[in-house]
Amino acid sequence: METEEKIEQPTPKPERKKNFFLKHLWDFVLLGTLLIGTASVYIGRAIVNSKDSNKDIVATVLFEGNKMEILDSAGKNRNPINLADINEYEEIEIQGRHTTLTIALKHNSICVKESGCPGQECVHEGWVSKANHPIVCAHNGIYIEVETSSWSDIIQG
Amino acid sequence: MKKKFTVKQITLLAMLLSLALVLSIAESFIPFGIPGLKLGLANMVILLAIYYFGFWVALAIDILRVVISSIAVGTFLAMGFAMSMAGALLSFFVMYIFYRWFKAFTPVGTSVAGAYSHALAQIIVGVIYLGNWGVFYYFPVMAIASLITGTFNGFIVELILQNKYLATAVGYEKSKTS
Numbered sequence: 496m497e498t499e500e501k502i503e504q505p506t507p508k509p510e511r512k513k514n515f516f517l518k519h520l521w522d523f524v525l526l527g528t529l530l531i532g533t534a535s536v537y538i539g540r541a542i543v544n545s546k547d548s549n550k551d552i553v554a555t556v557l558f559e560g561n562k563m564e565i566l567d568s569a570g571k572n573r574n575p576i577n578l579a580d581i582n583e584y585e586e587i588e589i590q591g592r593h594t595t596l597t598i599a600l601k602h603n604s605i606c607v608k609e610s611g612c613p614g615q616e617c618v619h620e621g622w623v624s625k626a627n628h629p630i631v632c633a634h635n636g637i638y639i640e641v642e643t644s645s646w647s648d649i650i651q652g
Numbered sequence: 653m654k655k656k657f658t659v660k661q662i663t664l665l666a667m668l669l670s671l672a673l674v675l676s677i678a679e680s681f682i683p684f685g686i687p688g689l690k691l692g693l694a695n696m697v698i699l700l701a702i703y704y705f706g707f708w709v710a711l712a713i714d715i716l717r718v719v720i721s722s723i724a725v726g727t728f729l730a731m732g733f734a735m736s737m738a739g740a741l742l743s744f745f746v747m748y749i750f751y752r753w754f755k756a757f758t759p760v761g762t763s764v765a766g767a768y769s770h771a772l773a774q775i776i777v778g779v780i781y782l783g784n785w786g787v788f789y790y791f792p793v794m795a796i797a798s799l800i801t802g803t804f805n806g807f808i809v810e811l812i813l814q815n816k817y818l819a820t821a822v823g824y825e826k827s828k829t830s
Binding site: 518519520521522525526529530533534536537540557559560561613614627628629631633634636637638640 | 725726732735754756757758760761764765768778781782783784786787789790791792793795796799803806
């Protein structure tokens with residue numbers, strides 16, 4: 496009897512391997528559905544955005560959903576910033592919820608150069624020069640919207 | 653909660669909480685360049701706690717983990733705290749629902765669902781806080797990353813649940829999962 500048991504014991508291993516896909520069938524169905532769904536949204540958006548590349552862009556700095564007031568040397572509000580008009584590199588400082596942010600501007604590009612936030616995700620985002628790519632500093636409640644000039648013209652009338 | 657915990661269970665519970673804490677603090681130092689994108693290693697511990705100890709204990713570990721780790725990292729009651737708390741809670745409830753009522757899913761599916769809802773909750777908090785739907789720009793990348801990490805974590809949890817020594821120490825019946 497003992498010898499028979501010893502021979503039978505190793506069999507469960509291959510069975511388990513066989514059932515691996517069956518066991519995880521629903522997991523893979525869920526994974527596949529979520530993956531295909533999300534990827535199609537991502538690819539669809541990339542196709543739409545590719546039409547807007549190489550166009551002049553406008554950046555709007557929002558603080559907790561409201562347009563921020565950014566004054567130029569003449570005391571005028573320059574927000575939204577028309578990045579097509581900027582020919583020289585310049586830096587502006589804005590006050591977020593917790594810390595200040597240094598925003599750098601150049602022709603058709605914008606980036607957050609420095610921020611006091613712990614994650615530094617906004618700084619890691621780097622230079623943004625294409626429309627529909629926002630820069631977010633969640634810690635400071637800052638959201639920089641980047642759109643094509645024509646699009647913001649339509650909004651502003 | 654009616655049943656009394658054995659010393660072994662209490663010890664394991666404390667170990668799970670400290671493991672969750674260490675993992676969430678450690679992964680907060682790994683930058684990915686995208687807000688809220690993390691490996692979700694602590695989620696693995698929460699999933700394990702759901703299988704081992706059930707609803708209340710896992711919920712307690714989850715909340716304590718977020719609160720204590722945010723105090724340690726220095727983001728307590730700040731934006732990051734709201735995001736991780738929302739993510740932790742939503743993913744916990746989704747994982748529990750999958751564990752309790754969707755028996756067709758193994759820990760892998762449960763973990764994937766939890767990770768995906770974690771990403772979703774963080775984006776929703778971002779939308780509310782910043783008052784702009786444009787935050788959804790980050791969602792596809794975060795979601796796809798969460799699916800990868802979720803699958804990875806799920807398989808690890810499945811392997812841990814197969815450990816007989818740990819299961820007997822916790823008093824965990826394997827029949828619950830299969």
